[in-house]
Amino acid sequence: MEPDNPWEEFTIIAIPQAWDLEPDKQPECCIYRVPQNLRNVNEDAYTPKEISIGHGKENLKKNEESKLRCFLDACYRTKKTQGELAKCVQEKELKIRHCYAENFHEISKEDFEKMILLGFIFIIGHLWCTTRYPEENNIHEKVSDILHDLILLENQVPFSVLEELYNFAYRDLPNPHNEDNSFHKLVLDYFLCFWKDSYLKNVSSDDYNEIRKEERIKRRLPCATKLAEAAVEFKEYKNKRLSFKRVGYWKGDTTNRVIRNFMAFEQCHYPHETYICNYIVLLDHLTKTEIDVDLLVEKKVLDNWLGRDEAVVNLINKLCHQIVEDNHSCYHDISERINEHYMGYWSKIMASLKSQYFHDFWRGSITVAGILALFFAFWSFLRPFISLR
Incomplete structure (x- = not known):
């Protein structure tokens, strides 16, 4: 007798949802931990010295106060409440988590949102102040150290969320160095404060594709x-x-x-x-x-x-x-x-001739002189026979 339900005898395979995957398997993952084999070569090259964004390095706990001061300054400068700024991160909390290969399971939702919000606001405030007052900041040693920390692989943050937070809080603030107040222009101006002579300011997608x-x-x-x-x-x-x-x-x-x-x-x-x-x-x-x-x-x-x-x-x-x-x-x-x-x-x-006889100007001159002398000697030898004819 056949069963009423033809699927009863088959084993059900549980297919995990996207949020059940390990962080580095998420399709949105773009921020990684440095592979251990690379870290073993030079630990210091991947370790922030001034500011850690999103990882809470023990040696940088003192800088949490700097992030908090920057957050309070952002509320005053942008006229946004703490709750309004926090909401921008709260609505994207799961999306932000999926961008990291690091597992944040041990961090509560509230602590994670606080950590990310303070880090995001610090980055935006640092970029905005540095480009707003370049003559005061771009030669400051600590500002340069922060730049180098923000480039580190493990110190990255989701760009799209950072841009949304900037557009919500900072877009309406006047900046004479950024007429359209776009976040892309802000980031570009920040790096050009340090890399004015680099190739980055002229690179185009066509050149990249070449x-x-x-x-x-x-x-x-x-x-x-x-x-x-x-x-x-x-x-x-x-x-x-x-x-x-x-x-x-x-x-x-x-x-x-x-x-x-x-x-x-x-x-x-x-x-x-x-x-x-x-x-x-x-x-x-x-x-x-x-x-x-x-x-x-x-x-x-x-x-x-x-x-x-x-x-x-x-x-x-x-x-x-x-x-x-x-x-x-x-x-x-x-x-x-x-x-x-x-x-x-x-x-x-x-290569052999160049190395032995034309290695530098003087050796080349002597070689040429020797060739001419040999030619004239040979010509002198042949000239009587040619004249007799």
């Missing part, structure tokens, strides 16, 4: 010195919109921290579009000794703000620790062409 290729670097490139000996010429890239030449733009260890966090974000969120990782790997191929760095600096490919060439070699080489070359490098084509040239027969001959 470097999106799905190829692979098959062979490791020789170092810059060997390539130069093989008649490979290095030149400064004139299009500043795509130039990464300011590898040492920040002095000291800041370069290391900033680039490491960019690379960690790429590996977590864009594992097949790791442009910064690929570029650093390319530099690692080219810079094996101080002589390589000196050559690249001379050709204006790099700017060395770290002082010693050895420091640049160490910085670039260490940045590649625990970084695996992916299968979709945008430098595949040019690397293949360079390798083919370097391995070619004639390039080796030309």
